[in-house]
Structures are given as C-alpha cells and as structure tokens.
Amino acid sequence: MISSSLTESLLPTTERALLHSVAVAQSEGRTPSLSAAVAREGRVVWSAVLPSGEGPAPDPDPQYRIGSITKTFTAVLVMRLRDEGLLELGDPLEKHLPGTDLGEATIAQLLSHTAGLAAEPPGPWWERTPAALRPGLAEVLGDAPFKHPVGRRFHYSNPGYTVLGSLVEAVRGVDWAEAVQREILEPLGLERTGVRPRAPYAEGWAVHPFADVLLPEPVEDLGVMAPAGQLWSTARDLCRFAGFLAEGDDRVLCAASVREMATPAAPLENGEWDGTYGLGVQVARLYGRTMVGHTGSLPGYVAGLWVSPADGVAAVTLANATSGPQPWAVAAELVRTVAEAEPRMPAPWRPLPDVDPELLALTGSWYWGAKPHVLSLLPERGLLLAPVGGYGRGARLRAERDGTWTGLDGYYAGETLRVVRRADGSVRHLDLGSFVLTREPYEPDAGVPGDIDAAGWRGMP
Incomplete structure (x- = not known):
C-alpha cells in the first residue's frame, strides 16, 4: 500500500x-x-x-x-x-x-x-x-x-x-x-x-x-x-x-x-x-x-x-x-x-535599470602580464573578471562604498580591486591584490612593476 x-x-x-x-x-x-x-x-x-x-x-x-x-x-x-x-x-x-x-x-x-x-x-x-x-x-x-x-x-x-x-x-x-x-x-x-x-x-x-x-x-x-x-x-x-x-x-x-x-x-x-x-x-x-x-x-x-x-x-x-x-x-x-x-528554468535576461558611464568604460579586455581577461558589469555595480580560455584566475567582485570592489570567490576572495588613475583622470591600471591589470599586454607607462623593456616586443634572434 x-x-x-x-x-x-x-x-x-x-x-x-x-x-x-x-x-x-x-x-x-x-x-x-x-x-x-x-x-x-x-x-x-x-x-x-x-x-x-x-x-x-x-x-x-x-x-x-x-x-x-x-x-x-x-x-x-x-x-x-x-x-x-x-x-x-x-x-x-x-x-x-x-x-x-x-x-x-x-x-x-x-x-x-x-x-x-x-x-x-x-x-x-x-x-x-x-x-x-x-x-x-x-x-x-x-x-x-x-x-x-x-x-x-x-x-x-x-x-x-x-x-x-x-x-x-x-x-x-x-x-x-x-x-x-x-x-x-x-x-x-x-x-x-x-x-x-x-x-x-x-x-x-x-x-x-x-x-x-x-x-x-x-x-x-x-x-x-x-x-x-x-x-x-x-x-x-x-x-x-x-x-x-x-x-x-x-x-x-x-x-x-x-x-x-x-x-x-x-x-x-x-x-x-x-x-x-x-x-x-x-x-x-x-x-x-x-x-x-x-x-x-x-x-x-x-x-x-x-x-x-x-x-x-x-x-x-x-x-x-x-x-x-x-x-x-x-x-x-x-x-x-x-x-x-525538470531542470531549473533560467532567470529571464533583463537589461540593467541604469548604468554609470565611468563604470561601463571599465568593461572589456584587460591583461595580467600577457594573460587576457574580460571584465564584465554585474547588477548593483558588481564586476566579473574572467580569464579568456577558461583557465586562470577570475572572480566575482562586490562594489564597496569607497569606490573599490571586494572579491567574492576563488583566489581573489576577500581581496580588493582598485582603479588607479593618472593625473588627468584616465585609467592607468587596475590593482587587484597588488596584481596590475592593463589594457594592453605589459602596456608601457601603465604601472607594471619592474618596468617595461624600452625596445618592446621582439622576435627570437
């Protein structure tokens, strides 16, 4: 029964x-x-x-x-x-x-x-x-x-x-x-x-x-x-x-x-x-x-x-x-x-209600050394840093009131991301727990520790 x-x-x-x-x-x-x-x-x-x-x-x-x-x-x-x-x-x-x-x-x-x-x-x-x-x-x-x-x-x-x-x-x-x-x-x-x-x-x-x-x-x-x-x-x-x-x-x-x-x-x-x-x-x-x-x-x-x-x-x-x-x-x-x-239905996609232009300008490609990453915008001013190719260090980051972000998972959990700007207000690099992320691989004048060789990229002699 x-x-x-x-x-x-x-x-x-x-x-x-x-x-x-x-x-x-x-x-x-x-x-x-x-x-x-x-x-x-x-x-x-x-x-x-x-x-x-x-x-x-x-x-x-x-x-x-x-x-x-x-x-x-x-x-x-x-x-x-x-x-x-x-x-x-x-x-x-x-x-x-x-x-x-x-x-x-x-x-x-x-x-x-x-x-x-x-x-x-x-x-x-x-x-x-x-x-x-x-x-x-x-x-x-x-x-x-x-x-x-x-x-x-x-x-x-x-x-x-x-x-x-x-x-x-x-x-x-x-x-x-x-x-x-x-x-x-x-x-x-x-x-x-x-x-x-x-x-x-x-x-x-x-x-x-x-x-x-x-x-x-x-x-x-x-x-x-x-x-x-x-x-x-x-x-x-x-x-x-x-x-x-x-x-x-x-x-x-x-x-x-x-x-x-x-x-x-x-x-x-x-x-x-x-x-x-x-x-x-x-x-x-x-x-x-x-x-x-x-x-x-x-x-x-x-x-x-x-x-x-x-x-x-x-x-x-x-x-x-x-x-x-x-x-x-x-x-x-x-x-x-x-x-x-009966798999869970995904939440419907909806556009964000508003966006800060300066925050939107941070999205896109960034490089840790020569390793490419993509930075995306999440709700409530959150960020997602994802390594290209599926391997490497990434994290979701929560926005803080002081203009920084805190890592929520992975290697960067609890670490702080800061936007470092030049004197004219342009973004020089991102600092994530002391790691420098730049717009181009080893970008000159972007604050990469150890300086960048003045001769730049070259072939193997």
Whole structure:
C-alpha cells in the first residue's frame, strides 16, 4: 500500500521515477516504512510513504527521529548568536561557557568537528541508555575529552554538539529546546518538528539481518545530549528546512550566514575528495552536484537530507530501521532525478535599470602580464573578471562604498580591486591584490612593476 501526496504537479514520468526509487529503497533496505519528500524552489512538490504489509494507508507525513540532523538546528542557533554580536566564532568556548576543561577550543572548531573531541561520551551506549547516566557536561566529556590536537583534523563528535547546546543555553538564557522552538520551528512553520514525538509517528525497529523479523528499539530521551540528536520531524517539514538551508530566511538566519555554514571548514582526510563539513552541515559532491545537508541515525531510525542550491531542489528520506536502508543515498538520487528531468528554468535576461558611464568604460579586455581577461558589469555595480580560455584566475567582485570592489570567490576572495588613475583622470591600471591589470599586454607607462623593456616586443634572434 502506497500513500502519496502532491502539492504541485511534477511530470508523471518524474513522479514515477521518484516512486520507483523509494520503493526499491524500502524493499531492498528491508525497512518497515520509508517516508520521502521533494521540494523545488522551497515548495514541497512530491511526497510518499511506503509501509510494509497490508492495511490502511498511513498518514501522509508521519514523524521519525532524525538523529544528527538535529545538529544543523543547533548550529543555526549558534550562528544567530554570532549575528547578534553575542559571540564570535573564533572565541574560545571558555569565554562563554567556563569550566568545561576544553581549553582554547573555539566555537568554530566545535561547529566543524575540528576541536579534537571524542566521537562519543564515555560510558555505555548513550543512545540506548537513560539520560540520567549523563546529568551534565562532566559526564558527557569525561576525564579525557580530546582524541586529537585541537584544530588539526576532522573528527565527528557528538559531545561537541552537546557542548554547543549548553553554550546556547548559557548565552541565550533559555533551554535549548525552547530556543529551537521559538527561533527556528515557529518562524519557518515547522509544525511537525519537535523534541518529543506527536502522533502519528513511526515506531523504531531493528530488522534481523538473516530473517524478516523485527525487534523494537528503545526510545530514550537524550537529556543533556539532546542538541546532538533529539529532534523528531517529518519529510515534508525537513524539505522546508532544506529550502531555508539553500536560501536563508531573515526571520531566522540571513542568506550570507547560511552560505557561510555551507562553506567547507573541515580538512579532508586522505581519499575523502567528495565530501567535507562546514559549520553544522555536510557538503558533498554527489552525481556531479554540490549538495548541502546532513545525515542522521538513532536506534530504530535513519535519515538523510540534501539540497542542491544550484538546482533549487531538496529531498528528504526517513526510515524506521536501525540499519539496512541508506536514506542519504536515496535523498541524493531524488534530487538528481528532479534536477535532470525538470531542470531549473533560467532567470529571464533583463537589461540593467541604469548604468554609470565611468563604470561601463571599465568593461572589456584587460591583461595580467600577457594573460587576457574580460571584465564584465554585474547588477548593483558588481564586476566579473574572467580569464579568456577558461583557465586562470577570475572572480566575482562586490562594489564597496569607497569606490573599490571586494572579491567574492576563488583566489581573489576577500581581496580588493582598485582603479588607479593618472593625473588627468584616465585609467592607468587596475590593482587587484597588488596584481596590475592593463589594457594592453605589459602596456608601457601603465604601472607594471619592474618596468617595461624600452625596445618592446621582439622576435627570437
């Protein structure tokens, strides 16, 4: 029995391909149920729930535990505190949460799992034991919280996000769960997301590896470790959250801060060239696309969320089995299916509303040494420097109030471009992070360092 709901029509062939992917995942993954949803341009356009056995159709949007996808919510809270000026990402944790014995580990390092902390707290398997065994951070961190030097490598850490949750509580002055509800869930309208399950929800199971039989998994409250994995949600709610991760929402976190979260911050291990970690989100290269999101698991549940910002497509897959299905792989496949079958329509070309003649005069050919580049005009007085031939250094540049431009990407990210003029006001050259760009290759009297040979260009004798 399959329950499916649509809020905006996709092509029938696309719907069939999506349904086939999740049906294969539910069947081959041997999971009692699997819920999936796809969003396009921030709107949920398809969802389906596949239960096992016969019987009435399930609720079209049941809750599941989402495990470590919770960490992304915690990271958003921390970034909000940064944007409000209440902390800096480079601050040592000790500045805002003293007494943890974590020394100079910074907030950014905790967000990116580079603080060197252990992957798990000491003691018994924390996901299947009562939270009372870990009443505070001392029990979560233990006597030897570090496994690696601070800042040297990526090492995924559940205790690290527990600490970040306590940081939110200390700085904000409210419980972590209250902050999530008030600052993220309510503004984004995530009505089926919370720290406790609300019916209808899927029960968690372990599936025997060699027989089609089930064992119920315990559902423990995570207590102080809630910021690392407590939340329950639905595929449709998480698709809306994925849209926020792609575009931002000023009610929660601006687009620039969301992009910062998705910027790789953790060093890669040898061989790990397709995935890295930002500030609370995973960044992966899947099916030739850059996808941002997170995976999650707790006993009885696995989850995957991916969004491709370039395609405007997000997908979420949730299952109620401890192991077997791979919802992160299925979610990536769903993104690819929609992006390839129904590619994003390009924004229509429109002329600029106005133009500064002096700015327009800067466009055209420029040379770094003998290497040709083209400078083009972008909206809001922005510039695009592109090397001719497709190789070399280029950048998008943002206009600043002082008449300079700041590089936004690539080698020139953060570097300043200045227009250098002669005494008569004509443009002598462009200075980009000390590099001189001239109208002609090694143009005489254009300020090229080292001077230009007076004999000029010549053949080989």
